[in-house]
Amino acid sequence: MQLEEIRGLIRDVPDFPKPGIIFKDITPLLLHQAALARTIELMAERVADDVDVIVAPEARGFIFGVALALATKRGFVPIRKPGKLPYETNSVTYDLEYGQDTVHMHVDGLAKGQKALLVDDVLATGGTMGACAQLVQACGAEVHGCLFFMELTFLNGRDRLADFRLDTLIEE
Numbered sequence: 129m130q131l132e133e134i135r136g137l138i139r140d141v142p143d144f145p146k147p148g149i150i151f152k153d154i155t156p157l158l159l160h161q162a163a164l165a166r167t168i169e170l171m172a173e174r175v176a177d178d179v180d181v182i183v184a185p186e187a188r189g190f191i192f193g194v195a196l197a198l199a200t201k202r203g204f205v206p207i208r209k210p211g212k213l214p215y216e217t218n219s220v221t222y223d224l225e226y227g228q229d230t231v232h233m234h235v236d237g238l239a240k241g242q243k244a245l246l247v248d249d250v251l252a253t254g255g256t257m258g259a260c261a262q263l264v265q266a267c268g269a270e271v272h273g274c275l276f277f278m279e280l281t282f283l284n285g286r287d288r289l290a291d292f293r294l295d296t297l298i299e300e
């Protein structure tokens with residue numbers, strides 16, 4: 129299966145969740161068994177040998193993150209919104225276009241010196257991934273890189289993540 133077929137399974141939903149945003153809906157892709165399997169295979173090829181663990185933020189990051197962890201035989205560490213993780217956490221608050229958001233990770237999510245690959249579905253402004261990277265570093269672990277299914281290049285999220293190795297399957 130070609131990347132163009134995978135691209136064709138991403139549905140643009142205008143004005144969701146608010147006016148002016150074109151939401152990249154991956155549910156048609158998730159439903160298509162062969163396309164989903166190929167997507168994970170292609171992303172797994174981009175996981176370097178020296179990556180120790182996969183880390184991803186909820187919610188769609190979990191879909192790609194866990195699948196990649198299984199495909200590449202790594203463990204998985206979840207990053208969650210406030211009030212969801214049961215044990216002691218580190219947190220990072222970051223700015224959104226309007227307001228702020230906070231992400232949490234367990235304090236023992238990663239061991240010192242571990243190399244983490246951060247995974248998410250869409251790179252938009254890079255704010256979420258920047259905060260996730262800080263959580264990895266708060267454990268004394270290392271950000272090996274960030275891997276996205278899709279990058280919205282016109283939002284220049286890469287600039288915000290200039291310190292890290294970035295890789296994306298599909299650019300738009």
Ligand code: AMP
Nearest residue numbers: 150151152249250251252253254255256
């Ligand atoms: P950002 O922090 O701006 O890079 O936004 C990234 C997060 O928001 C990711 O977890 C995405 O799932 C989600 N996101 C942002 N923009 C979109 C979009 N246009 N379509 C789908 N998801 C998006």
